Amino acid sequence: MILHPGILALLCGTATVFVMLLYAGGLAVKILRRWDFASSSEEQLVLERKTYLASTIVNYALGFEIFSLFLFIYTVDEIHPLFVGAMCATGVLNSNPLGWYVLAVKIGIFFAAALWVALNFLDNQAEDVPLTRRKFAGLLLLAPLVGIELYLQLVYFLGLQPEVITSCCGSLFSGNNSGLAADLTALPVKPMMGAFYIASLLFLGSSWLCFRKKSPFFRTLFSLLAVVFFLVSLASVVSFISLYIYELPTHHCPFDIFQKNYGFVGYPLYLGLFGGTLFGILPGVFQPLKKVSTLASDIGRVEKKWIVLAICFTLLFMVLSSWPIVFGPFELAAYPDFIQG
Amino acid sequence: MKPLIRTENVCKIYNSRRPDEFRALDDITLSVDRGEVVVLKGPSGSGKTTLLSLIGCMGRPTSGRIVVGEKDVAKLSERFLTRVRQQTFGFIFQQFNLVRDVTVLENILLPLYPLPTGFAEMEERGRALLAMLGMEKKEQMKVNKLSGGEQQRVAIARALINDPEIVIADEPTAHLDSKLSADLLGILEDISRMGKTILIATHDPLVFNHPLIHRTISMRDGCIEGGSGQ
Numbered sequence: 001m002i003l004h005p006g007i008l009a010l011l012c013g014t015a016t017v018f019v020m021l022l023y024a025g026g027l028a029v030k031i032l033r034r035w036d037f038a039s040s041s042e043e044q045l046v047l048e049r050k051t052y053l054a055s056t057i058v059n060y061a062l063g064f065e066i067f068s069l070f071l072f073i074y075t076v077d078e079i080h081p082l083f084v085g086a087m088c089a090t091g092v093l094n095s096n097p098l099g100w101y102v103l104a105v106k107i108g109i110f111f112a113a114a115l116w117v118a119l120n121f122l123d124n125q126a127e128d129v130p131l132t133r134r135k136f137a138g139l140l141l142l143a144p145l146v147g148i149e150l151y152l153q154l155v156y157f158l159g160l161q162p163e164v165i166t167s168c169c170g171s172l173f174s175g176n177n178s179g180l181a182a183d184l185t186a187l188p189v190k191p192m193m194g195a196f197y198i199a200s201l202l203f204l205g206s207s208w209l210c211f212r213k214k215s216p217f218f219r220t221l222f223s224l225l226a227v228v229f230f231l232v233s234l235a236s237v238v239s240f241i242s243l244y245i246y247e248l249p250t251h252h253c254p255f256d257i258f259q260k261n262y263g264f265v266g267y268p269l270y271l272g273l274f275g276g277t278l279f280g281i282l283p284g285v286f287q288p289l290k291k292v293s294t295l296a297s298d299i300g301r302v303e304k305k306w307i308v309l310a311i312c313f314t315l316l317f318m319v320l321s322s323w324p325i326v327f328g329p330f331e332l333a334a335y336p337d338f339i340q341g
Numbered sequence: 342m343k344p345l346i347r348t349e350n351v352c353k354i355y356n357s358r359r360p361d362e363f364r365a366l367d368d369i370t371l372s373v374d375r376g377e378v379v380v381l382k383g384p385s386g387s388g389k390t391t392l393l394s395l396i397g398c399m400g401r402p403t404s405g406r407i408v409v410g411e412k413d414v415a416k417l418s419e420r421f422l423t424r425v426r427q428q429t430f431g432f433i434f435q436q437f438n439l440v441r442d443v444t445v446l447e448n449i450l451l452p453l454y455p456l457p458t459g460f461a462e463m464e465e466r467g468r469a470l471l472a473m474l475g476m477e478k479k480e481q482m483k484v485n486k487l488s489g490g491e492q493q494r495v496a497i498a499r500a501l502i503n504d505p506e507i508v509i510a511d512e513p514t515a516h517l518d519s520k521l522s523a524d525l526l527g528i529l530e531d532i533s534r535m536g537k538t539i540l541i542a543t544h545d546p547l548v549f550n551h552p553l554i555h556r557t558i559s560m561r562d563g564c565i566e567g568g569s570g571q
Contacts (some may be wrong), residue, residue: 037418128416
């Protein structure tokens with residue numbers, strides 16, 4: 001195994017989180033069977049104390065899981081010089097068949113963990129902790145997911161062979177290839193630009209409706225548009241945003257932008273996209289919880305902050321992705337052969 | 342004026358629906374006004390301590406309402422009960438419940454953790470209380486080196502450190518001789534003059550016959566004798 005601080009931190013951190021989730025999972029089973037807030041028994045009070053302690057610890061553990069998505073990307077980008085043929089994180093992810101699965105699971109856990117942290121935050125606002133059963137049931141779903149992540153990460157990092165020649169972004173994100181990456185690369189630029197800016201306008205515009213109207217419909221719509229915007233944006237990064245950042249008509253890699261040559265712009269750019277999507281999803285996901293009488297006012301207060309945060313993160317992403325298009329020296333129109341559609 | 346403490350039909354059942362089920366409190370309704378000094382008297386097992394522990398947010402009743410100020414504490418989770426307990430109540434226990442092998446001052450500051458303000462300010466407040474109770478020269482002594490009366494004073498200082506609105510004393514004279522008991526009642530009189538509401542559970546006649554006491558409520562078998570504590 002490559003002994004890199006990032007790899008050790010990822011493995012040790014995920015293992016620690018998994019152990020904490022196993023303990024919390026045991027408590028979750030007890031809570032699902034024995035929790036009765038109406039009861040005044042000593043057992044119930046002890047459970048309440050334990051759940052508060054356990055959920056506080058799990059909260060921080062899942063904070064690590066959220067952060068670890070970026071640590072993973074940083075680490076695989078950092079070790080790419082060790083691999084023959086690798087120019088960026090793409091090469092390292094490609095060097096072992098599990099690389100892309102680890103990334104996919106980590107993205108899934110990023111959102112799942114953040115949703116749990118938000119659920120825990122809401123539960124702690126109400127004096128009768130009405131979400132305790134739900135949030136601990138959620139941990140029973142999260143624990144196996146983190147277990148899978150730990151297993152995949154371990155097998156992936158143990159299986160990295162520097163002497164094996166790997167293919168990198170040049171071949172993977174090429175229209176001549178096949179697969180999802182090639183399909184995204186081959187997307188026509190002009191229609192993708194249109195889709196990207198229309199999706200962003202709809203998403204940001206729906207936030208205005210959320211502030212004007214109290215109906216749950218608009219919050220759900222806002223969240224759905226956040227998901228649409230996320231998917232369109234990921235495709236857009238590969239399709240045309242990367243071209244403007246690299247100032248090359250053929251280079252579509254979504255990972256090179258994490259490198260020093262490009263001012264590490266990938267970190268704030270993806271932070272804006274993932275943060276905007278996450279805070280965009282939250283208001284819609286938690287609409288059903290407004291039926292809980294002790295939570296309704298808290299959700300109403302908090303969701304406004306979530307919408308504001310979604311707007312701020314999305315604007316960060318929009319500015320960083322549009323800046324080279326509007327103000328950069330590169331003009332894609334000068335390369336008509338490379339513009340599809 | 343609204344009472345500071347109001348209990349409505351409070352019941353507390355231990356080991357509910359089990360063979361050893363025990364009804365410690367049964368349909369308790371009472372109210373206590375701001376600044377009142379109220380004694381709950383009755384024999385052992387009459388429910389005095391259980392009632393004080395419920396009013397003091399150390400547990401939740403099986404049924405009924407307990408309103409402290411404007412808040413129904415019977416419906417709060419343990420975490421919020423802890424917050425109300427820390428901000429509203431000071432406790433004086435029968436056994437003193439001091440932490441051995443730490444100093445007098447450290448014992449007094451314990452209910453403040455996590456400290457709401459700076460440590461120096463808290464120490465200053467602790468020293469002022471020790472001075473009020475004539476214990477200023479003993480602040481660095483370990484509590485296990487103190488006499489029973491001195492330990493009781495430390496317990497009182499600890500009960501007052503968070504400037505509580507309500508002081509709860511459970512059998513405060515149980516381990517004191519008559520002279521120390523009289524001293525304690527003198528201190529409670531001073532606390533009452535500070536505008537605090539005081540609830541005392543006792544079966545000591547020296548306490549419930551003392552002129553400091555505004556009202557006495559008799560309890561037996563988990564019920565208020567005469568039916569009402571209003």
